[in-house]
Amino acid sequence: MRHPLAVAAGLALLATSACSAPSAPRAAAVSPTPTGPATLPAPTGAHPVGTTALYLKDTSRPDPWNLDAKARELKVTLWYPTKQRDGQRAAYMTPEESELLLNGTGIASAPYDTLSKTRTNAIKDAEPAGRSLSLVVLSPGFTKPMSTLTSLAEDLASRGYVVAGIDHTYESYATTFPDGRIAECLACDSNSDPGFGAGLVRGRAADVSFVLDQLPSKWDGSGRIDRSRIAMVGQSIGGSSAVAAMLEDPRVRAGVDMDGTGYARIPKSGFSRPFMFLGSAQHVSGGPAPTWDRDWKLLSGWKRWIVLTGAEHQSFTDTPLLEDALGIKPLPGVLPAARAAELTRTYVAAFLDQHLKGKRQSLLDKPSSRYPEARFCPENCVPS
Numbered sequence: 001m002r003h004p005l006a007v008a009a010g011l012a013l014l015a016t017s018a019c020s021a022p023s024a025p026r027a028a029a030v031s032p033t034p035t036g037p038a039t040l041p042a043p044t045g046a047h048p049v050g051t052t053a054l055y056l057k058d059t060s061r062p063d064p065w066n067l068d069a070k071a072r073e074l075k076v077t078l079w080y081p082t083k084q085r086d087g088q089r090a091a092y093m094t095p096e097e098s099e100l101l102l103n104g105t106g107i108a109s110a111p112y113d114t115l116s117k118t119r120t121n122a123i124k125d126a127e128p129a130g131r132s133l134s135l136v137v138l139s140p141g142f143t144k145p146m147s148t149l150t151s152l153a154e155d156l157a158s159r160g161y162v163v164a165g166i167d168h169t170y171e172s173y174a175t176t177f178p179d180g181r182i183a184e185c186l187a188c189d190s191n192s193d194p195g196f197g198a199g200l201v202r203g204r205a206a207d208v209s210f211v212l213d214q215l216p217s218k219w220d221g222s223g224r225i226d227r228s229r230i231a232m233v234g235q236s237i238g239g240s241s242a243v244a245a246m247l248e249d250p251r252v253r254a255g256v257d258m259d260g261t262g263y264a265r266i267p268k269s270g271f272s273r274p275f276m277f278l279g280s281a282q283h284v285s286g287g288p289a290p291t292w293d294r295d296w297k298l299l300s301g302w303k304r305w306i307v308l309t310g311a312e313h314q315s316f317t318d319t320p321l322l323e324d325a326l327g328i329k330p331l332p333g334v335l336p337a338a339r340a341a342e343l344t345r346t347y348v349a350a351f352l353d354q355h356l357k358g359k360r361q362s363l364l365d366k367p368s369s370r371y372p373e374a375r376f377c378p379e380n381c382v383p384s
Contacts, residue, residue, distance in 0.1 A: 034110040034327035037117035040092075040151045040318065041341055045158030047081035050126025051090045054078065054218050055178055058210045064203050065170035065186040073183075075167040075175055076211055077146055079157035080221060081133070082126040092118035093147045096182060097174040102326075104143060104173040104185065109327035118322065121154050128221035130160060134229040134356040135215075137208055137245070137252070138165040139238030141260075141317065142200070143185055145172045148317045149235060155345045161352065162225050166211060168204055197237065197263035204241035205248045205264075208232065212251055229253070229356040233348055235316050236260045243295070246273055254355040256348055258316040259283065262291030270300035274355040276364075277304070277377075278347055280311040285378035296378060302355070304364055305377035308343055310335040316344045335373065343371060 043049055054076040063069035093101070095113035102112055136156055140146050146165040153163045167175045170186040177183070190196055212230070216222045231254040232242040239260025246252045247264060252273075259279040277296075282289045284307055285296075296305055312334055314320065320337035323330060335343070350361040367376060375381045 034114065035324040037114070037119060038322045038325035039119040040121060040154065040321060041338060043121055043155045043158030044345065045081075045155065045160065047129070047158050047160060048083065048085045048126070049079055049122040049154050049157040050082035050084060050124075050128060051077060051079045051120075051122035051154075051157075052125050052219075054214075056211065056214050056218060061206065063169065064199075065190075066183075072207070072210070073169055073177065074207055074211065075146070075169070075177065076215075077153075077165045077167070078219060078221075079122055079153045079163040079165070080128045080224075081130045081157055081160055081162075082123065083129045084123055084126040087123040087126055090120050090122045090124040092116060092120055092150060093145060093174075094176055097145060097147075097176060100174040100182070100184060101145065104188075107326055107328075110325065114325055115322065118325070120150060122150075122157070128162075128224055130224055132226040133160060133162045133224050134231070134352065135225050135227070136161050136163045136352060136356075137211070137230070137232040138163055139168070139204060139208070139232065139234035139241045140165070140172070141234075141236030141238055141313075142191070143172055143188065144236075144317070145174060148319065151318050151321060151341050152233075152316075152345060152348060156349060156352070159349055159353075161356075162221075164211060164215065166204075166207055168207055171200070197240070197261070198265075200237055201241045201244035201263045204238070205244040208241070208245040208252070209249045212249065227251070231255060231352055231356055233352075234258065234260060236313065237263070240264055243271075243275070246275075247271070254351070256351055258344070258348075259311075259313050261289055262295045266295055266298040268298070270298050272301035274302040274351075275299055276306065276347075276351045278306050278316065278344070279308070280313060280315065281307060281309070282313075283307055283377075284375075284381045284383050287383050293378070304351070305381070306347060307375045307377055307381050308335065308340075309373045309375060311340060311343075311373075315340040339373075343373060346371065347374065 058072040098115035099112040233256040239257030242255035244264035254274040
């Protein structure tokens with residue numbers, strides 16, 4: 001079943017989901033011919049990047065979406081610094097995953113396997129390097145595989161972070177397991193149910209805690225992680241899940257919500273761990289997505305609320321970087337793909353550097369002439 005709010009013109013138009021507040025639709029035109037495989041931008045940090053995948057099974061709970069599954073299975077993709085500069089580059093996704101994602105979002109402007117040809121920067125199964133590395137958990141938007149946050153993950157790894165990206169099974173169009181099974185989006189059949197978003201973030205918080213429990217024994221490089229320095233970053237429902245995970249698990253000491261509606265309810269007693277909202281114009285103070293206004297008042301620790309002029313819901317993902325390969329041409333007024341990626345990488349890394357590595361970032365204190373698109377809310381950020 002196709003996600004009912006997926007915009008049929010393609011990934012570039014997919015500005016909303018059932019788990020994000022409505023925003024102005026993004027206009028686009030389909031160009032006559034796709035340009036060929038996309039190449040993700042090079043990471044900006046000092047380290048080459050390695051990547052590997054883990055497959056975990058939580059036998060303590062049944063799967064919330066597949067009633068026949070007595071255990072919750074998860075795919076976790078790790079990105080990390082390495083000294084290895086040569087080797088096989090990791091695949092972005094499989095041809096089958098590309099087909100299911102393009103079908104799910106209604107894209108017919110490019111061959112079904114187009115996204116599987118996307119060129120990444122990380123070396124598959126490279127030997128990890130470094131010591132006392134901070135850990136960042138990544139969570140994607142509803143219906144999206146973890147691969148759609150690869151550009152951000154690679155960049156953070158190049159800056160010396162270990163990144164654990166979780167594919168939340170049955171909540172995206174495709175997750176492939178080692179035995180060849182492909183888990184499709186069973187949750188898409190329930191997304192209009194009352195309380196769906198709140199239940200989704202509770203389940204994702206449980207996924208995060210399980211991954212943190214399992215990582216020391218399931219990855220040979222886990223000894224390089226400083227487990228006292230863990231943060232979570234998510235886009236859309238993944239951003240709301242960052243709040244949910246932090247409320248449930250004290251190991252997650254800082255979080256970033258990238259353009260996600262707040263489904264996790266912060267208690268009236270407040271929430272003191274560092275948190276940053278990074279979003280599009282739908283999340284300005286007094287705008288159409290009111291949950292950030294509500295939650296801002298309950299954040300009692302270090303906090304920032306930054307809106308990027310020209311951003312849309314997918315600007316914080318790889319989606320804009322894939323548009324040319326898919327034959328999608330955005331109209332003027334939307335942040336160019338490269339600039340959106342630069343801003344996302346820059347502000348997320350600054351937050352993590354300050355709160356996990358203890359490196360003060362003046363970029364987070366006031367607007368920057370280098371990044372004029374960033375507006376600091378709520379005082380300097382009202383509906384236009």
